[in-house]
Amino acid sequence: MMALPAAARGTLVCAALCAAALAAPALRPGAHTPWTTLALLAALYACCELPARCRLLGRALGGAAPLGAGTFFPVLLAAALLLPPAAAALAALPGALAARVEQRPAGPRRVWRAAQLALAVWAAARTAELLGGPAALAPAQFPRILLVALAAAAVFSLVLTALDGAIRVAAERRPARTAWRGLLAPALAAHTVHGLAGLMTAVLWRSAYGPAAALFVLLPMYISCWVFAQYHRERAAHQGTIRALVQAVDLKDTYTRGHSERVGRASVLIARELGMAEDRVEILRFAGILHDIGKLGVPTRVLRKDGPLTPEERRVIELHPEYGHEIVRGIGFLGEARAAILHHHERMDGSGYPYGLRGDGIPEFARVVAVADAFDAMTSTRSYSRARPVDTALTELRRCAGTQFDPRMVHALARALDRHGWQTAVTSDEPAPAAPTPAGALPAPRPYADRAAGPRPAPRTGP
DSSP states (O other): OTTSOHHHHHHHHHHHHHHHHHHGGGGSTTOOOOHHHHHHHHHHHHHHHHHHHOHHHHHHTTTOOOOSTTTTHHHHHHHHHHSOHHHHHHHHHHHHHHSOOOSSOHHHHHHHHHHHHHHHHHHHHHHHHHTTGGGGGSGGGHHHHHHHHHHHHHHHHHHHHHHHHHHHHHHHOOOHHHHTTTTHHHHHHHHHHHHHHHHHHHHHHHSTTOHHHHHHHHHHHHHHHHHHHHHHHHHHHHHHHHHHHHHHHHHHOGGGTTHHHHHHHHHHHHHHHHTOOHHHHHHHHHHHHHTTGGGGGSOHHHHTOOSOOOHHHHHHHTTHHHHHHHHHTTOGGGTTHHHHHHHTTOOTTSOOSSSOOOGGGSOHHHHHHHHHHHHHHHHSOBTTBOOOOHHHHHHHHHHHBTTTBOHHHHHHHHHHHHHHOOOOOOOOSSOOOOSOOOTTOOOOOOOSSOGGGOOOOOOOOOO
């Protein structure tokens, strides 16, 4: 506890003392505490938390036990409906103390979690008791017990949120006016669902079938949480793969460090303006981030060459889309992104590479990435060219629309930038050229995605 700020230690001690005081009446002689129900619910909650703590069980579940805080709150809310307030507070303690802690110091964090849950469950049980409590669990009381359960879940959520904000102020020294921001709405939504599951558990517990029947409510919930955890593990693995590939490109081509992430961001702006489904937007973001992954197959001396490229060097550069496609060929989750990586240098008039596709024959993702790529190349400062203003870059994109770029993608980017704006940054490790540009003589805009592609004449529009 010495690692904690004094305010955090004080908050922790106060919460623990309050929780102990509220739970103590259940331990007094003559309290008529339903120890069997209490022990079963406490053991059930602890068993639910155990796989996240135990490595052996975690491996048995494929390393994806549900780890999210609140996954098993239906058990606690069932306890709030079945037990007196003091006993309900005790039901939370074993599982809270056994729960997995990701950050240090682990001991104080477990004590805080146990005190926080004991206080929240006590408040929920007290609310249920005032509204009729266990007596309302009879089938004939269905509309009433539904309201009781929702009220208990709301109070449970409010207490947890209040304590979460308090520890933010005490331990993280956040301003009080912002400490609770964004906490209540998500908690209320989640805990309302937990309250309904807890209600079903409590009703079955009190039914003729007994406590064993209540497990049929928790089993599907546990399985769904396991599947959800698997999804997040897979998503984290995808993100890790993307990060590793991008870092490899950035290390090799320092001229365009940060370029890939910004192309991904611009691609997302275009996609959302076009109304693409969110699953496609995510894949398109991957396409933007990985569009230059083929540079890993291009000699470093060519990528970092400051002077003009020879015809042979230019041919080597123009192979990078095909190299990129080969690199990501076996990464199944990229889907349409693979086509964007291969074709993002195609042009609407058919003069692009590697295959000279034209018009709608170019995959949609590739047409989006081409515009995003060119836009960032023009608006980023590098050692070989100064950044252009956003308006200048958009003017150039519009001029090239129909010949090099898909006009629909250009218009979508313009609308998105008008709505959200754009923040540029220096992407080269080297300083920008010091010599001032003569007044009225801007260097020619270069909307062609990267310096490595070498200079090429701007496409003409019209006859």
